[in-house]
Structures are given as C-alpha cells and as structure tokens.
Amino acid sequence: MSEPVFYGAGFPYRKxxxxxxxxxxxxxxxxxxxxxxxxxxxxxxxxxxxxxxxxGLRRSExxxxxxxxxxxxxxxxxxxxxxxxxxxxADRLENQIIPAMQAGFVVLSDRYFxxxxxxxxxxxxxxxxxxxxxxxxLKPDLILYLxxxxxxxxxxxxxxxxxxxxxxxxxIHLADNxxxxxxxxxxxxxxxxxxxxxxxxxxxxxxxxxxxxxxxELKEEIHHVLDEDHPLVEKLK
Amino acid sequence: xxxxxxxxxxxxxxxxxxxSGKSTQINLLYKWLQAQGRSVxxxxxxxxxxxxxxxxxxxxxRAFTPTTFSILQCTDFADRWENxxxxxxxxxxxxxxxxxxxxxxxxxxxxxVDPAWVRSMYSFAIQPDVALLFRVxxxxxxxxxxxxxxxxxxxxxxxxxxxxxxxxxxFRIFQGRILDEYxxxxxxxxxxxxxxxxxxxxxxxxxxxxVKNALQGWEGLLNPDHSVxxxxxxxxxxxxxxxxxx
Numbered sequence: 001m002s003e004p005v006f007y008g009a010g011f012p013y014r015k016x017x018x019x020x021x022x023x024x025x026x027x028x029x030x031x032x033x034x035x036x037x038x039x040x041x042x043x044x045x046x047x048x049x050x051x052x053x054x055x056g057l058r059r060s061e062x063x064x065x066x067x068x069x070x071x072x073x074x075x076x077x078x079x080x081x082x083x084x085x086x087x088x089x090a091d092r093l094e095n096q097i098i099p100a101m102q103a104g105f106v107v108l109s110d111r112y113f114x115x116x117x118x119x120x121x122x123x124x125x126x127x128x129x130x131x132x133x134x135x136x137x138l139k140p141d142l143i144l145y146l147x148x149x150x151x152x153x154x155x156x157x158x159x160x161x162x163x164x165x166x167x168x169x170x171x172i173h174l175a176d177n178x179x180x181x182x183x184x185x186x187x188x189x190x191x192x193x194x195x196x197x198x199x200x201x202x203x204x205x206x207x208x209x210x211x212x213x214x215x216x217e218l219k220e221e222i223h224h225v226l227d228e229d230h231p232l233v234e235k236l237k
Numbered sequence: 238x239x240x241x242x243x244x245x246x247x248x249x250x251x252x253x254x255x256x257s258g259k260s261t262q263i264n265l266l267y268k269w270l271q272a273q274g275r276s277v278x279x280x281x282x283x284x285x286x287x288x289x290x291x292x293x294x295x296x297x298x299r300a301f302t303p304t305t306f307s308i309l310q311c312t313d314f315a316d317r318w319e320n321x322x323x324x325x326x327x328x329x330x331x332x333x334x335x336x337x338x339x340x341x342x343x344x345x346x347x348x349x350v351d352p353a354w355v356r357s358m359y360s361f362a363i364q365p366d367v368a369l370l371f372r373v374x375x376x377x378x379x380x381x382x383x384x385x386x387x388x389x390x391x392x393x394x395x396x397x398x399x400x401x402x403x404x405x406x407x408f409r410i411f412q413g414r415i416l417d418e419y420x421x422x423x424x425x426x427x428x429x430x431x432x433x434x435x436x437x438x439x440x441x442x443x444x445x446x447x448v449k450n451a452l453q454g455w456e457g458l459l460n461p462d463h464s465v466x467x468x469x470x471x472x473x474x475x476x477x478x479x480x481x482x483x
Contacts, residue, residue: 080319
C-alpha cells in the first residue's frame with residue numbers, strides 16, 4: 001500500500017486513497033510491438049494470479065466522438081488537439097487507472113502521456129506547457145521503453161500493417177510522400193523519446209530482439225516491481 | 238501568467254457570474270463599435286462547433302470530472318483561439334469575448350482543480366487590453382436567472398460537487414465560491430470591476446468610456462466595406478450574434 005504520487009498537483013479534489021496496485025507502462029514509437037507484448041504480459045500476469053487491467057490511448061468514451069471527427073477533417077490546430085488528448089488521458093486516469101490501482105490491480109498501459117507529449121512537441125507545442133499540463137498524471141511504478149531503429153520499424157511495418165498517414169506524420173508536411181515522411185517523423189519521434197527516457201527514467205528494452213526474448217526481458221523487469229508488499233504476491237507464496 | 242498582447246489587435250473581455258448582466262453589456266458594446274465602422278469580432282465562451290458534440294454528450298450523461306470538464310473547456314477555448322481569436326487579433330481586429338480564461342480560473346478552481354495548473358493550461362492566451370468584471374450580489378444573480386429561464390442547469394449549479402440537494406442551494410454555494418475566485422483575480426490580472434446593479438445604460442456609459450480610452454490613438458484594421466457592416470448590423474438585431482459560433 002502506498003500513497004499515490006503524481007508528477008504535479010494530480011487531482012486535489014479526490015481523496016488520497018492508498019493504492020495497492022501497480023502501474024506498468026509500455027512506451028515506444030509505432031510498430032515496436034507494444035500491443036503484442038501487452039497481450040503476452042497480460043496472459044502471463046493473469047496466469048500468475050494477478051488481476052490485470054489494460055488500457056491505451058484514445059480509449060475513453062468521453063472524447064471518442066470528438067477525436068474521430070478531428071481525424072476525419074484534419075482541422076485541429078496543435079494546442080486544440082493536444083488538449084483533446086489530455087482530456088482523454090485525464091478521463092482514463094480518473095475513471096479507470098486510479099480505481100483499478102485502488103482495487104489492487106496491475107494496470108498495463110499501452111503508452112502513457114509521454115507518447116502524447118512526443119507527438120505534440122513535434123507539432124510545435126511548448127514542451128514546458130505540456131509538462132505542467134501532465135502534472136495530473138500518476139507516476140508509474142515502471143516505464144518500459146521498447147526501442148527500435150527506424151530502418152527496423154520500416155521493415156516491420158511494411159511486412160505488417162503497412163505505413164499509415166498518421167504514423168508517418170503526413171499532417172505536418174515533412175515530405176511529399178509517405179515513405180520519406182515516415183522516416184523523418186519516426187527519426188524525430190525517436191530522438192524525443194530518447195530524451196524523455198532520461199527525464200522520466202524509462203527502462204529501455206531493445207525491441208529488435210525476437211518477440212520471445214523481449215517478453216522475457218519485460219517479465220524480468222516487472223518481477224522487480226511486483227515485490228513483497230503486493231497483497232497478491234503474499235497470497236501466491 | 239498570460240502573455241502580453243504582441244498583436245496589432247485589441248482584446249476586450251467581460252467576466253462575471255451568470256446573471257451579472259455582462260452579455261447584455263458586451264452586446265451593446267459590440268453594436269457601438271460596429272456603428273463606428275470598426276473591425277470587430279465577437280466570440281462566446283463554449284461555442285466551438287468541434288468541441289460541442291463532446292461537451293454535449295458528456296453533459297447529458299454527467300460524465301465529467303472537474304479535471305475533464307476543465308480540459309474540455311480549454312479545448313473549446315483553444316479551438317476558438319487558434320482558428321479565430323488569435324489570427325484576427327494579429328490582423329488588427331477588436332476581439333470581444335463573452336467570458337475568457339478567467340471564467341475557467343474561477344469555475345474550475347471552485348470545482349477543486351489546482352489554481353496553478355489551470356492557469357498554466359491557459360498560458361498560451363494573452364492578457365486582454367480591457368478586462369471587465371461585472372459584480373452583482375448573489376440574490377440578484379439568482380433572481381435574474383430564474384426569471385429568464387425555467388431551470389438552472391446541472392453543471393451551472395455545481396450539482397456535480399454534491400454541495401446541496403436542491404439546485405438553488407447548490408447554485409448559491411457554488412456561485413459564492415466563484416465570486417471569491419473572481420475577487421482574487423481583480424489584482425492578479427488587473428480586472429476592472431463594474432457594479433452590475435447599476436442601470437444598464439449607466440453601465441454601458443462606463444464601459445464605452447473605458448473602451449474609448451483603451452482605443453485612443455489606435456487605428457486597427459480598416460473596415461473597407463460599409464454595406465457588409467450594415468447588413469451585419471441589421472442581422473444582429475434582436476439578440477445573439479453568430480460571431481463565435483461559425
């Protein structure tokens with residue numbers, strides 16, 4: 001059991017209930033295998049007897065309509081878009097992540113606000129403004145950063161789901177074609193992620209390794225976090 | 238915390254609790270400035286079409302927390318800011334805003350969000366050239382609102398905060414908190430207080446005097462088309478403008 005720790009003021013109007021759960025975040029650019037690993041980890045944790053809640057970006061009902069609308073029309077300016085994402089993030093935090101943490105769940109988050117920050121900063125939003133905005137965020141117990149080189153990402157995506165408009169950052173006109181834009185966008189994104197990794201203490205995992213190997217590495221890192229003070233760990237002994 | 242005005246335009250805003258008479262006053266000011274042939278744009282709080290669907294749905298299901306409410310109101314503001322208010326100020330237009338960031342600083346803090354956090358969220362906006370705070374006692378505000386419409390709305394009454402079972406009681410407590418927050422901002426942001434209990438015409442005279450001083454020696458964007466201005470003015474007869482809602 002521990003008091004919740006936020007990056008900034010958090011939610012001052014909420015009672016500071018103790019949290020017995022753990023918040024584990026998987027971060028990384030598009031195509032590094034986050035969702036595959038999230039699935040594997042969930043299965044493993046549940047097999048171990050943990051109650052798991054998984055969450056990702058843009059899954060809140062609150063802003064779904066607005067965000068879909070925005071993506072269709074491409075009319076959103078940078079600050080407006082970043083606030084839409086922030087509203088969504090806050091909604092999931094208050095209505096999903098925090099209650100699950102209080103109930104003792106292991107919360108696996110496929111991305112967290114660091115991804116939103118990275119995409120906003122590329123679009124010219126002031127990083128300092130973002131840092132303060134995400135003062136509402138709960139500090140995770142562990143941030144796993146799946147890192148892959150851009151050439152490796154290209155290979156994965158081309159043999160996988162293909163290059164897409166948003167993952168190539170086509171909305172910010174870096175190049176006149178999807179491929180060049182993708183390379184420029186993901187290179188910049190990776191550079192930003194690397195600096196966020198230092199600032200927020202990410203644990204970097206090489207995503208170029210085979211899925212099984214990456215999974216083993218992630219499991220080991222998570223083991224360190226799920227220590228004795230976890231009620232479910234007690235039960236398992 | 239707000240940026241200094243680095244544009245050629247002038248930003249004039251009104252604030253106050255519901256029923257303080259601020260909308261009446263800014264409407265009259267709008268017509269006066271238009272009649273002078275000025276380039277004027279009017280923007281209303283919570284009027285971005287893009288954000289509307291989200292806000293409407295969430296209000297209906299009462300799905301807001303103080304934080305998500307606060308961020309979505311800022312999203313609405315940001316949409317209007319980036320697509321109309323700021324570019325028009327740059328062009329040298331007089332922008333009139335019925336409620337501004339101070340509404341968020343008052344209401345959201347009254348709902349319990351961190352004052353420094355909400356101020357920093359709006360820090361992309363600029364400090365208005367004229368910021369008027371219309372102050373009325375609570376009883377007058379309640380009287381005016383209940384006379385104008387059947388029911389005080391759920392969020393307007395702060396019913397989400399469980400302050401009281403009855404909407405009027407809740408409204409009274411919630412608006413009381415908002416009044417306190419506004420009072421704190423008078424010095425912090427240099428708001429000019431106007432007594433909202435004075436006759437409408439007397440208030441408007443004061444408002445026009447203040448605005449006249451603020452615009453002294455300033456030209457702004459020329460309004461080349463008088464016929465357009467006239468047709469706009471006639472379209473505006475009888476109340477609400479569409480300016481902020483386009």
